[in-house]
Amino acid sequence: MIDVAAAIIENHNGQLLIARRKSGKSQAGLWEFPGGKLEQGETIEACLRRELLEEMNINIEPYEAFGVHSHHYETAHIRLYAYKAKFVSGHIKLSDHDQYAWSTAEELDKYEFAPADLPFVNKLMSQLKQ
Template sequence: MIEVAAAIIENGQGQILIARRKQGKSQAGMWEFPGGKIEVGETTEDCLRRELLEEMNIGINPYAYFGVNDHHYGSTHIRLIAYKATFMSGEIELVDHDEYRWINIAELKEFTFAPADIPFVEMLEEGE
């Protein structure tokens, strides 16, 4: 099983950040909450700070556990751990994605999300 962290990042306008996986990556063309693999000895929060700096060149503050989803992509089992986070600083530069958007929760249904992220989309929509 691979442990992966995902950040539900909010900006000052109450929007959340989503990003589309670029071609050549698994789940290419699908949208997700950005994050990445948790390294040995790393907390989920530290992973998210590191991954968002590496993948998007932004600083975030993970502040609250949001949920966990175990998902199987064929023979690959991932445990996706989501945290709510606040956007702190930086200009977004994409590495593993080819597009990003700041959207309102009501707009989530307009995007095709990676299967592991869908439970978090549903939780956000229910809490709206």
């Protein structure tokens, strides 16, 4: 099993950062909450800070666990840890993605998400109805 972290990053307008996997990557063309694989001995928060700086050139501050979900893809079994985070600084430059968007939680259902991210999309949308 591969441990992966995903950041649900909120900006000062309350919008969430999502990104589309670029061609040639697994799950190409599907949207996700950005993040990456945890390295040996790394905390989820440290992984998210590192990955977002490496892959998107931004600084974030993870502040709250949002959930864990295991998913079996054809080639891998992942355990995805989602954390809420605040956007701190930086100008987005993409490396593993070909597009990004700042979306409200209400608009998330307009995007086709990677299967492992769907439980978190559904949880965010269900919180709106409470």
